[in-house]
Amino acid sequence: MTLVTADMNISLDGYAAGPDQSLSAPFGEGPVDVLSNWMFEAADENAVEIAALNGADAYIMGRNMFGPDRGPLDQDWQGWWGPEPPYHAPVFVLSHYPREPLELTGTTFTFVTDGIDHALGLASRAAGDGRVDIAGGAHTVNEYLSAGLIDELRVHVTPVIIGGGARLFEGVGSIHLEQTGGRAASTVTHLTYRVHSPSPTDPTTENRKST
Amino acid sequence: MTLVTADMNISLDGYAAGPDQSLSAPFGEGPVDVLSNWMFEAADENAVEIAALNGADAYIMGRNMFGPDRGPLDQDWQGWWGPEPPYHAPVFVLSHYPREPLELTGTTFTFVTDGIDHALGLASRAAGDGRVDIAGGAHTVNEYLSAGLIDELRVHVTPVIIGGGARLFEGVGSIHLEQTGGRAASTVTHLTYRVHSPSPTDPTTENRKST
Numbered sequence A, B: 001m002t003l004v005t006a007d008m009n010i011s012l013d014g015y016a017a018g019p020d021q022s023l024s025a026p027f028g029e030g031p032v033d034v035l036s037n038w039m040f041e042a043a044d045e046n047a048v049e050i051a052a053l054n055g056a057d058a059y060i061m062g063r064n065m066f067g068p069d070r071g072p073l074d075q076d077w078q079g080w081w082g083p084e085p086p087y088h089a090p091v092f093v094l095s096h097y098p099r100e101p102l103e104l105t106g107t108t109f110t111f112v113t114d115g116i117d118h119a120l121g122l123a124s125r126a127a128g129d130g131r132v133d134i135a136g137g138a139h140t141v142n143e144y145l146s147a148g149l150i151d152e153l154r155v156h157v158t159p160v161i162i163g164g165g166a167r168l169f170e171g172v173g174s175i176h177l178e179q180t181g182g183r184a185a186s187t188v189t190h191l192t193y194r195v196h197s198p199s200p201t202d203p204t205t206e207n208r209k210s211t
Helices: A033-040 A047-053 A116-127 A138-146 B033-040 B047-053 B116-127 B138-146
Strands: A003-011 A015-017 A058-062 A091-094 A102-104 A107-112 A131-136 A152-158 A176-184 A189-196 B003-011 B015-017 B058-062 B091-094 B102-104 B107-112 B131-136 B152-158 B176-184 B189-196
Touching: A003 A033, A003 A138, A015 A138, A033 A152, A047 A152, A058 A116, A058 A138, A091 A116, A107 A116, A116 A131, A116 A138, A131 A138, A176 B189, A189 B176, A189 B189, B003 B033, B003 B138, B015 B138, B033 B152, B047 B152, B058 B116, B058 B138, B091 B116, B107 B116, B116 B131, B116 B138, B131 B138
Parallel strands: A003 A131, A003 A152, A058 A091, A058 A131, A091 A107, B003 B131, B003 B152, B058 B091, B058 B131, B091 B107
Antiparallel strands: A003 A015, A102 A107, A152 A189, A176 A189, A176 B176, B003 B015, B102 B107, B152 B189, B176 B189
């Protein structure tokens, strides 16, 4: 049984990225870079949370997280991460446009055009009894939250206001969350939630995961 | 020197109230009642935070927090709280429309028509070296945040999604926040921030407070 997680770095007003994402501003405009400061500038203090977010057995991401292009996929784009991306696991990229798999050192990006359920099926098969991480961005995580397909959501809140862009939880509907942990570090607060299925007629998420 | 605080109960997606506030739904539609559950259903566990939010020496609130009417003030409305409101201190109500002060047992509501600075001046004078609390709602707190007039913001985040309504931090601009505390209780997370003045030409908020 695969565990499905999502780790999201958000601002205090809920944004994971600012407006106008581009090649020169992958996370959009505004003070977005500080959202990941806790991972790099305070790694020791946040070692437990960093360890928890690394090391998934498969990843799913939206195509806006994979690259700055829109519309048909740029067939030459190799991702943001250089020849050896940090994933070291299969990555499934949600897209409306096809592309052949991209094999880089340790990581293969597979482009999935038929929806979030299919992508999760592929990722779960790759992960087995391990963990699938919904890597982002906010729109993709919102889609999976809304569908009741995430087991554990970890939110890392940095005290900054971004004011616009891609907001976590926007449009997710009435999902049911249970707070299972939380810790305030010096510059970030870590919150952990178990996500319960939104529909009373679908008491577990397992049925949906297998579709 | 008066300390200016604000305590806000918000959902995980940042809302302090749902849409369509009315006489029968003071906090709007949606699962808004759970935002204050931590104060009533888990009072022992959250005793420190409850003690911190009570007992200000003066309060400021928006007129939508005072009553459900809109437009000219209903001159007969006595507030939501019965003959003895819980404030036991002067309360200044921001409104675009005039009304004579309303004296109830232990609390006098004074209606201020000439803006947030004037209301804060009156409240600071009433509080002296004590504390002024910006009691809400989100729109009023956002106005004071945006103006750099709040010293300490305490946010109490309940794991529920409201999805629309009055959102804390909406439109506040680039305020500078410093995380000064945080604690995860079993059903809520308490976050405390020191708010720094937004403008580099106005290094302290004291000048603005005295206007």
